[in-house]
Amino acid sequence: MNVYECVSSLSSVRNYTEGEVSDEIIMKVMESGRLSPSAHNSQPWEFVLIKDHGMLQEMRKYCTSGSFIAQVAFAVVLLVDPKSKWHQIDGTRAAQNMVLVGWSYGLGSCWIGRIEKEELKKYLGVPDELDVLTVLPFGYFDKRRVITEKFRKNPDEVFHLNGYGTRISR
Numbered sequence: 001m002n003v004y005e006c007v008s009s010l011s012s013v014r015n016y017t018e019g020e021v022s023d024e025i026i027m028k029v030m031e032s033g034r035l036s037p038s039a040h041n042s043q044p045w046e047f048v049l050i051k052d053h054g055m056l057q058e059m060r061k062y063c064t065s066g067s068f069i070a071q072v073a074f075a076v077v078l079l080v081d082p083k084s085k086w087h088q089i090d091g092t093r094a095a096q097n098m099v100l101v102g103w104s105y106g107l108g109s110c111w112i113g114r115i116e117k118e119e120l121k122k123y124l125g126v127p128d129e130l131d132v133l134t135v136l137p138f139g140y141f142d143k144r145r146v147i148t149e150k151f152r153k154n155p156d157e158v159f160h161l162n163g164y165g166t167r168i169s170r
């Protein structure tokens, strides 16, 4: 899968099938976060890998818009350091890299946006000075159940040529 194919086929996955993921693939996902670029190369992130199934079940309590966390093979809690000015942008780039690399290995994921962050931090023993950016679940999924249609604005609504106003359609 080339990068464009990966980006254009990527879809959020909210239903997972059972199946362990090898440590080799898990580490590829982790590495694609760690190797991401960041402003001033400040790398304002840390990654908590959760493989324990009991913990994934428990984390459902904190991931209030991502109950599917309970079904996945592993999850990564993405922590960012708010002292760094660009922490949210940097962290989001790391997250997207991890999701794309996971996808290229056949793993689904979905950004979990609504999280009881302070309670999750307490549960995982995260130091006060770090924030939870998101929790990314990863797991295999039934490809027949994924919506492949992209519900996106049309090119002529969002592309402009040589200044604002001249629309580009495909």
Ligand SMILES: Cc1cc2nc3c(=O)[nH]c(=O)nc-3n(C[C@H](O)[C@H](O)[C@H](O)COP(=O)(O)O)c2cc1C
Residues within 6 Å of the ligand: 010, 011, 012, 013, 014, 065, 066, 110, 111, 112, 113, 114
């Ligand atoms: C910042 C952000 C927060 C999101 N939060 C949630 C969430 O809490 N729960 C969920 O099921 N999906 C969440 N999503 C997934 C989006 O709903 C999804 O990316 C969007 O509808 C487009 O669908 P697609 O990813 O399948 O192309 C989130 C995505 C982003 C980028």
